[in-house]
Amino acid sequence: MTPVQSLFNNIWQNYLEVTPSAEKVHQLLSTGDDLINDHVAYRTFNISKVNIEKISSHLIKLGYKEGGEYHFEAKKLYAKHFEHSDTNLPKVFISELLVEEFSPRVQTIIKNMVDSIDDSAIDAESFLYSGTHWQVSHQEYLDLLNESEYAAWVSAWGYRANHFTVSINHLANYDSIEAVNEAVKAGGFTLNTTGGEIKGDESVKLEQSSTMADHVLVEFSDKTVAVPSCFYEFAKRYPMENGELYSGFVAASADKIFESTNAAA
Numbered sequence: 301m302t303p304v305q306s307l308f309n310n311i312w313q314n315y316l317e318v319t320p321s322a323e324k325v326h327q328l329l330s331t332g333d334d335l336i337n338d339h340v341a342y343r344t345f346n347i348s349k350v351n352i353e354k355i356s357s358h359l360i361k362l363g364y365k366e367g368g369e370y371h372f373e374a375k376k377l378y379a380k381h382f383e384h385s386d387t388n389l390p391k392v393f394i395s396e397l398l399v400e401e402f403s404p405r406v407q408t409i410i411k412n413m414v415d416s417i418d419d420s421a422i423d424a425e426s427f428l429y430s431g432t433h434w435q436v437s438h439q440e441y442l443d444l445l446n447e448s449e450y451a452a453w454v455s456a457w458g459y460r461a462n463h464f465t466v467s468i469n470h471l472a473n474y475d476s477i478e479a480v481n482e483a484v485k486a487g488g489f490t491l492n493t494t495g496g497e498i499k500g501d502e503s504v505k506l507e508q509s510s511t512m513a514d515h516v517l518v519e520f521s522d523k524t525v526a527v528p529s530c531f532y533e534f535a536k537r538y539p540m541e542n543g544e545l546y547s548g549f550v551a552a553s554a555d556k557i558f559e560s561t562n563a564a565a
C-alpha cells in the first residue's frame with residue numbers, strides 16, 4: 301500500500317467503527333474489486349486551529365490539489381473540495397461552520413471543544429481519523445442541535461469521514477443511480493429523501509443519493525445516548541465537453557446531502 305492508500309485505509313477503519321451499515325452496503329453493490337470511492341467528507345469549524353486549511357494540509361502533503369469552493373448560506377457553511385491526479389483516489393470534500401454567525405452560547409461550546417485539542421494531534425496525519433478530542437454534555441449537544449445539526453454532529457463524532465461514497469461509474473453490476481437506490485432500499489436501508497432521492501442530474505454532471513446515517517451510542521459527559529453517526533453516499537458522474545468526468549460538487553445537491561445526518565423525522 302502507498303502512504304496515501306494507507307491513510308484512506310485508516311480513515312475507512314475508523315468510519316466502520318461508527319457505521320455498522322457500511323460493510324453491508326458494500327456487499328450489496330460490489331463484486332469485490334469494483335469498489336472505488338468517489339469521495340469522503342469532513343466537517344469542521346472556521347477557527348484557524350482546525351479550519352479547512354488545517355485539515356487539508358495533510359492531503360496537500362500527499363499530492364492533493366484544491367478544487368472548487370461552495371457556499372451554504374442557510375446552513376452557515378463554507379466548503380472546498382480537494383482532488384488527486386490519481387483519479388482512483390477519493391476526492392475529499394471539507395466544510396467548515398461559520399462559527400461567528402451563531403449565538404454566544406453555541407460559540408462558547410465550540411470554542412471549548414477546539415481549545416481542548418492538542419496542537420500536536422492536529423499536526424499528525426492521524427488527525428483525519430481521530431474522532432473527538434473533547435467530551436460535551438448531552439445538554440450541550442442539544443444546545444448545538446437547536447441551532448445547527450452540523451455543529452451537534454461534530455461535537456459527537458469529531459474528526460473522521462462522515463461518509464464514504466460509492467462511485468457508480470465503476471460498479472460492474474449497476475449503471476444507473478435508480479438501480480443502486482432500489483438495491484439499497486431492498487437491502488433494508490433508508491434513503492435521504494430531502495429534495496427527492498436523487499440529487500442533481502446529467503445537466504449538472506453529477507447525480508447523488510445517500511442513506512440516512514446509522515444511530516450509534518455516544519458517551520456524553522453525563523449520559524450515553526444514541527445519535528446519528530455516519531452514512532453512505534452513491535455518486536454517478538457524467539463527462540464534460542472534453543470527455544473527462546466532471547470532478548466537482550454541486551452546492552444545491554450537497555445542501556441536501558448534509559441532511560443525511562439529521563435525526564429521522
Ligand code: OOG
Pocket residue numbers: 341342343393395462508533549550553554555557558559
Ligand atoms: C457533506 C455534504 C456534501 C456531497 O457529496 O455533496 C457532500 C457533509 O455531509 O458533510 O458530501
Ligand code: NI
Pocket residue numbers: 339340341393463465533557
Ligand atoms: Ni458527499
